[in-house]
Amino acid sequence: MIKKHILGALALSMLIPLGVSAQTLTTKSDTKAATTTTQKDSAKAPYASQIKLEKQTIKTNNETNQTIKTAIKGKLVQVKTLIAQDKPNKTLKAKKDALKAQRALIKADKTALKGIDVKLVADKKIAKTDVTNKNYAALVSDLNNIASLQTSKTPILQKLSSDLDTLISSLSK
Secondary structure, eight states: OHHHHHHHHHHHHHHSOTTOOHHHHHHHHHHHHHHHHHHHHHHHGGGHHHHHHHHHHHHHHHHHHHHHHHHHHHHHHHHHHHHHHHTTTOOGGGGHHHHHHHHHHHHHHHHHHHHHHHHHHHHHHHHHHHHHTTOHHHHHHHHHHHHHHHHHHHHHHHHHHHHHHHHHHHHHO
16 A cells, blocks of 8 residues: 555655755746637637527527426326326327327428427538537527527427327317
8 A cells, every 4th residue: 555655655756856946836837828819709709799699599598498498398198197188098099180280380380490400500510610619609699599599499399288188188078
């Protein structure tokens, strides 16, 4: 056990020269960090407030959409439960046409959401590339596109939720 500590101390003593103090080591790294930070800030500075605003909008839209999606998941579980409860009774055959029409509406809503999701994924990849390339002007535009896509997704999610409510009420009767 003592041999390990001695070997560790020897290894550390070889890495740090004897004439260099700890303060000198930290000062050099702090200077490099300050230089790097100012270089990053100078390129991003004109767009920083716009980027922050767009990111906040995206976050708010995402929270809204996630809340609606959670409600939709609960409604889908409720629909499956109602269908499972009705299988022994077979009362749904009388409502077959109305249920098919409602399912077609729900399917159309889901298809529209998939189209928006594909665009969102593509725009997020482009935004990530803009960050790595430090192309902040394009990043602002991409973040704006993401926010507008999310905003257009919200009414479709709400329509899907109301269509599920209609389906649940049809199944419950």
